[in-house]
Amino acid sequence: MTHPVDILLVVVILLNFLVLGTPSLRMTIRGAALQGAVLAVLPLLVHRGFGWRVAAIAIATMGIKGILIPGLLEKAMRDIHIRHEVEPYVGFVPSLFLCAVGTGLAILFAGNLPLAPEHVGTLIVPASLATLLSGFLVLTTRRKAISQVVGYLILENGIFIFGQLLIEAMPFLVEAGVLLDLFVGIFIMGIVINHIRQEFSSLDTDLLSELKD
């Protein structure tokens, strides 16, 4: 397959490290936004020939992952005057280390799975799994609701990368994934975060820890 795809995927993997390593929320959000924007180009390169369906996926991905959701998050961040992720459950350096280990394991694991001839030798599967793991890491180790949502977006990006393998044979699933982004974007961010803000005047999920056994 084409060379540019792998270059884009390397950028995506580097952005995983950026998001995990920075305490600045603005950088986290922009890292995820840039990752989304890079991914939006992917379908155009993977797909041989130009179809309206693929173009629609690319435009929707750019709009939702690259502009709409990061925009909503930045607005939420400005409204409550928080700038930094403080005291994550796992520190920045250890989480970078975990991300590196995860990326290595993803490459190893992907090497053991059979691939269709046209996908052999590309970074799609390892990049997908590595991004998925990074997203999961952000989601589980950060305290701020905004960081957790960013983690979720990155996890989603990982799934989107994997979807590229099937974009020609079964575009339905890839489109469904874009839809997921949109719904989760609107529901979790637009509505729930707004309510958390009104209720607690903060977006620290530590405040959401009254329910337990």
Add this chain to the structure above:
Amino acid sequence: MEIGLVLLPLAAAIVAAVVPSQRVRPLVVPVAACLHLAFFAAILAGGVSSGRGVWLRLDPLATVILGTVSVLFLLIAFYVPGYLELRPERDNRIFCAVLLFFLAMTSLLALAQHLGLLWVAMEATTLATAPLLYFNRTARSLEATWKYLMIGSVGIAIALLGSLFLAYSAYLGGGEPSLLFEDLLAGAGSFSRPWLRAAFVLLLVGYGTKMGLAPLHTWKPDAYGEAPGLVGALLAGGMTNCAFLALLRVYRVVNAAGEGAFARELLVFMGLASIGLAAVFVVRQRDIKRMLAYSSVEHVGILILGIGLGGVGVFGALLHAINNGLTKGILFLSAGNIQRAYGSKSTDEISGAISRLPISGSLFLVGFFAITGSPPFGPFVSEFTIVNAAIGGGHPVAGTLFLVLLGIIFIGMGSTVLSAVQGRPGTASAGTPYKDDLARTAPILVAAALVLFLGLYLPAPLVSLLERASAGLEALP
């Protein structure tokens, strides 16, 4: 034809959203529920879609699950006006519309014969329940909703990845690229095995999160604890069954591909783990609704244990899906009434529920006996069938463990339930004006009657339906 089961509640949701009167709006829900069940029966009697390439079909599995959901929804729908009458301060427009939207999406999920559509419907049910959970608008319900949405969305995302893996496994197998289950089943033999196994694990985790299997159950006690009782009933009896159905559809493909043994091992393990975890947390649980949440973790465990055991266990599991759904209706609705009467859901404040609320208190006790598998109620029959499948099918260890855990749960739940219903009502109950009346007890009574009936007698058409559904599930091409 089948599309009507989706469009009808969808139309009703729109009607509920535009009706201006707070008092009239809740009545839309029971009317729509009656029509839904009637339409369901009409399709069963007349024209189930046949032929190839159909995206929505009322096949035997869908009939079992959607039938349960439709009946349970009808019971809950008749409870809705009585419940909302007690909450005049709250705008119920979103609540009523979303309840009906939930029914539409569960119907879509049950009927879906397409891997992608199934996933979209599961996603939609997840999002539809969020506003229902947050109906009380308290900090605690917000916390529960946040956890539910975050954990649920991760589950949904993992299920999407699993669906993609399954599709890629099919893609490598060659043949026509199609996500219709009939095509997947037909081509399963040539699928790529490593991808298929990975797909099943991911789908088990993803849809298992929606079912609330341990250790992916963590949203459940919070969500069931903070949601209104009728929403708890809808989640525990409706949504978990739908997620179970989604898992069954995938299991069927994996089984047809010849990886059934691998899948069944995982299911037995996850099933016993869920029942075991429930046994740990249900003991000394003072919050009656959280107790019911752990009971739900137990019962989804029983469902997949039955499937994992295979043979007659599959029949037992499908029957248990019906019994569990209806019994959860009794328990959550009566627990909701008790909570309202005492202004609390903790046994610190609740005692003597039978003398404070003779009907709801007694029904709560009946529900407890039913759900813990005491004769003569329905769950006894289905759990007994599953035990039989374990002992007779060469899983004596699993069978024994299952029985021991059921015993622990019976004792654990029993101590909580008995301390709530027995004795004299404390001073806390005097503060609330709540009284049992027909609107808020009749639906529970009907549910209890149904559960009792299913324990005493299994109608021949139901047996034949369950047999067809379980035979279809285990059939090899």
